[in-house]
Amino acid sequence: MTETLDVPADADWEDWVDDRGWGDGLPTVAPTEDRVDAMLQGLPDGAAAGLAALPPSGLTPTLRSVAANAVMAGCVPGMLPVLLAALEAVSTPAYNLHGTLATTHPCAPMVLVSGSARAGFHGGGNCFGPGNRRNATLGRALSLVLLHVGGARPGTLDRSTQGSPAKYTFSFAESDESPWAGLPSRRGFDDGEPVVSVMAAEPPHNVNDHGSTTGDGILTTIAGTMAETGSNNVYVRGPHLLVLGPEHAATLHRDGWDPVSIREHLWKTARIPVEKVSPGNREQFVEWGVKPDGDAYTVSTGPEQLHVAVAGGAGKHSAWIPSFGGTExxxxxxRR
Amino acid sequence: MRIVDPTYGLAPADQESAAVTATPTDDLCGLSNSKPGATVLLETVGRRLFDDHGLGPMSVASKPSAAAGATPELLDHLAAQYRLAVVAIGD
Incomplete structure (x- = not known):
């Protein structure tokens, strides 16, 4: 196996990609050697240190093959350190990459960019949607690496029942309008450090609360949204990410809430009444070792699994992002 | 046009396990993906293999959980212990 391939002069690039089962169905940029070399410019010493064998193939990508996928996704030069950090993060055992790629659940590798790594990324209005090239291509590049090198092809080793739009790309940045320090500061990093956080996640679920004018009211709405009977988190457990819109965050901050007190409160209030869970699912939960706490089910193993960040623009919306459950x-x- | 292969990766240096070289002593095992449907499949297939072909009875092993892959240690153990494995990925 060689690291370069010759594309026949008369071949149509997109057809050639399709014929090999490559790509995600969207057009890609041909990873010519010049483009890959440009993507590799400026990497620090030790940039390859986080590269690891990717399931299910067991192959370890090289810097050049990662860069080739970045080119195909449409990344701009300079993004590679952030992509490599995201790849390192999903390769840690706690993330459970094999399980998250092969599952029937629709989870996708979500990437949250924080601190000084946010340069050029977007954490403002429509941050989960289109409009910013770095946001749009970081998640796509990560998914392409997992598809091409890891071998998680839809229909064969990616066994997702329905998949989700997030499998194309799912990356965004924390807001610079947050009233609190960024998420990494609650995870052992200095505020402002360049950090990416990954989670095998469902797409964002909107939390609309235009009526509440207090932090208590907003948290009541969020807790009600999180108490969903069909979430993996109910019985597989694992993390949640609550992404507060800046207006909801400002109201909560004004009323004395912070991320730690928010998650403690949601842990107590995001409960699923037993009668809302079908008898068959209750039996399934027991097989997973999950029983109700009194007359309601909890949504994970404890408040430490309820993570809080701020992103978005103007408006009274936040987002709850549940996870695969068997992930962190x-x-x-x-690495800069 | 010459491109960098986006599927390129380095294979593990040693994919063979010492455990695989052992001589299997039992006929048949089933490996479940730890979901209820897989158990039904394995019970049914195991019964048919026993009735129709005299294989078994089938011993059934499971992944640590439905959310995680089978460990290399489990796969090596099954490869060393059994001549034939039936894998069920029922949901």
């Missing part, structure tokens, strides 16, 4: 939110410092 993993944060890694970007």
């Amino acid at each position: 939110l993993v944060s890694v410092r970007v």
